[in-house]
Amino acid sequence: MAKLTFHLTSIKDDDFFKKCKGIFSLYRGDTYHEFVDNRYQAFVKLDSRVNDGLINESDDILFLEIGINYSDSGIEEKISACMVGAEQKLRKSLDGEVCQIIYSKVSNHITIVTDAYGLLPLYYYKSSDEVIISTDLKGVLGIKPELRSSINRQSVSEYLTLHSIMNNHTLFDNVFLIPEGTIIQFSLDDLATWNEKEWYSLPKSYEERSLEDWYRIVYRELTKAVKKRERPGIGTLLSGGMDSRTILAVISPDIRSTMKALTFGVDGSDDLRLAGRVAKRFGVKWNPIILNHDDALKDALKHMWLSDGASNHMVSSILRAVEQFGVDSLFDGTPGDAN
Incomplete structure (x- = not known):
């Protein structure tokens, strides 16, 4: 045996x-x-x-x-x-x-x-x-x-x-x-x-759906996923891109009004500029975090080992920021949330 x-x-x-x-x-x-x-x-x-x-x-x-x-x-x-x-x-x-x-x-x-x-x-x-x-x-x-x-x-x-x-x-x-x-x-x-x-696959009927159907499906599933996870004390990563700004738009206004948004980027980058504008538009407290290339590489090597290579190397920086800014957990725009 x-x-x-x-x-x-x-x-x-x-x-x-x-x-x-x-x-x-x-x-x-x-x-x-x-x-x-x-x-x-x-x-x-x-x-x-x-x-x-x-x-x-x-x-x-x-x-x-x-x-x-x-x-x-x-x-x-x-x-x-x-x-x-x-x-x-x-x-x-x-x-x-x-x-x-x-x-x-x-x-x-x-x-x-x-x-x-x-x-x-x-x-x-x-x-x-x-x-x-x-x-x-x-x-x-x-x-x-x-x-x-x-x-x-x-x-x-x-x-x-x-x-x-x-x-x-x-x-x-x-x-x-x-x-x-x-x-x-x-x-x-x-x-x-x-x-x-x-055991999991997309139904064949999905191939026959119209673009309008897909808009409704994505909105419904995204809203359901966000609502299951939102709670007082949660924050969000905000790159200024479509993923993070869409999640921010779906979060309930009462949660959004008290939450913190964290943006990581090199000084002067488009990420920082766009994220600042989005945060202002949604009325969330914005916290930009400036990175440099040397620190990013060190984090990548360290996090590759710590996380078994199973998550983005930015998570090491994110975990430090979570502690620094007093955020319990974060929406991060990927299938799982960084905690």
């Missing part, structure tokens, strides 16, 4: 793993790194919907959910959606920054499901007789130290030039990111049964 090891930074107790009677092992090394753990603690502080390991057990099934799930589906409904893999059911039961893991005691079978946009990262290493699953890249490296010597130079190049790593590759060879909207199923008795498939 294959060995399966989990390293989950957000799980603070071992109940789930104790119930597995030795089938799983839980790694507790020193690889908890400040960026991920602080980010998770910020979620716990700001949002009561964070699951610090939602655990449910029946005679056959162990179910674990990690992250923020806005779905009102019950446990049984979530388990059914994962096991069946039906897209419509998963759309309803997986709504947020969340992943779910199911272990069938009878069949010795594992099911892992990621949310539609991959907002909660899951990394894995797989050989012929071992699987490692981790919510951060360093968890895999802590369990399998020999992987540290095999740096993926292409991924490093992509991160420094494009600010992200393409496909499901990581900074290290043989360690991969489980893609967004994915179901992985396999038996611990035979890892050759490993099956990975997408």
Whole structure:
């Protein structure tokens, strides 16, 4: 039987793993790194919907959910959606920054499901007789130290030039990111049964929609996403571009009137000039933050390691600004929010 090891930074107790009677092992090394753990603690502080390991057990099934799930589906409904893999059911039961893991005691079978946009990262290493699953890249490296010597130079190049790593590759060879909207199923008795498939896709009917329909869809979905996240004390990144100014326009006026907008840019840049005009137009308190190229490069190299290459290198500067300006969390114009 294959060995399966989990390293989950957000799980603070071992109940789930104790119930597995030795089938799983839980790694507790020193690889908890400040960026991920602080980010998770910020979620716990700001949002009561964070699951610090939602655990449910029946005679056959162990179910674990990690992250923020806005779905009102019950446990049984979530388990059914994962096991069946039906897209419509998963759309309803997986709504947020969340992943779910199911272990069938009878069949010795594992099911892992990621949310539609991959907002909660899951990394894995797989050989012929071992699987490692981790919510951060360093968890895999802590369990399998020999992987540290095999740096993926292409991924490093992509991160420094494009600010992200393409496909499901990581900074290290043989360690991969489980893609967004994915179901992985396999038996611990035979890892050759490993099956990975997408559960989330755009409906074919979308291709037939008119431009006016798309305006309505984008406005509806954007408004819904912003309303779920806005709260007193939240701020926003404001580049002056279309993404950030559109989010600012959707935020409720009462929230907007008390919020702070942060803009990062080189002195004299268009970003600073345009963002200042937008902030004045919407009546938000504007806080420009001047960057220089040397500091930006140092931040990029540091953040590439801290964030596992999974987020824009500007986040290091953003986190410092959040503390400096007393903002609880930020809208940042990407699928996830910087906290």
